[in-house]
Amino acid sequence: MKKTGSIIICICELLVGILLLINPVGFTTTIIIAVGIVLILTGIGSLISYFRTEPVYAARSQNLAKGLISIVAGLFCAFRSRWFIAVFPLLTMLYGVAILLTGIAKIQWAVDMLRLKMSKWFLAxxxxxxxxxxxxxxxxxxxxxxxxxxxxxxxxLIVEAALDAIALLLSRSRAHSDLY
Known part of the structure; x- marks a missing residue:
């Protein structure tokens, strides 16, 4: 099950990489607007939940504040998506940190494959x-x-996704053959 999730992540990375190559600003703007819409809908759901809940429980849930914050953030994303494009260099730095952390996690995966004596550990x-x-x-x-x-x-993104998918598929076939 864990490997299925990893393969889905590889496919998503590949798809995002391709879409970024085709139209980076348009793709990013669309994603930001979609996130804004989801935040607005989530905020509305929190407001409805707040007013439908008994006052004692509603006070503990803080759904009114959560809903309002979510709606404001969603409106900002939906109507000021170009702001995110303007701060892209900062967002790219955050992406770089995320990729670095992912790379460190992949070291664990490669070493695990080596210790399990899987022949294609070097791909990971x-x-x-x-x-x-x-x-x-x-x-x-x-x-x-x-x-x-x-x-x-x-x-x-495309290169990482392709290598990760190959390593996952090869490790899956090796683990499957070890069972039989």
């Missing part, structure tokens, strides 16, 4: 090394333009 190690390398490049931000940075992020 390559994926970990690439994740850490991509994170380092993103965090150092040597790019002259935001467009090149978008392209680099997209390509790094």
């Amino acid at each position: 190690a390559i994926g970990a090394a690439l994740s850490i390398l991509f994170a380092a490049v993103i965090l150092m931000n040597p790019f002259n333009s935001t467009t090149f940075l978008w392209t680099f992020v997209a390509v790094s």
Whole structure:
């Protein structure tokens, strides 16, 4: 089950990378607006829950405040999505940190595969090394333009997803053959 979730994550990374290559600003704007709509709907749900709940329980749940904050955040995302595009370099740094942490987690995966004597452990190690390398490049931000940075992020997502999927599939086939 865990590997199925990992494969789904690889597919999502691949899809996001491709969409970022095709139209980075449009894709990102659409995602931000979609998140805004979800936040607004969640906020409305919290407000409804607050007013439908007994006052004693409603006071503990804080759903009124949660709902209002969610609606305000959702409205900001939906109507000020370009703000996120303007602060893309900061968001990219956060992405770089996330990729670095993912790379460190992939080291664990590679070492586990090695210790379990799986023959293709080096694919996971390559994926970990690439994740850490991509994170380092993103965090150092040597790019002259935001467009090149978008392209680099997209390509790094695609490469990581492909390597992770290959390593997952090979480790799955190896684990399956070990059972029989």
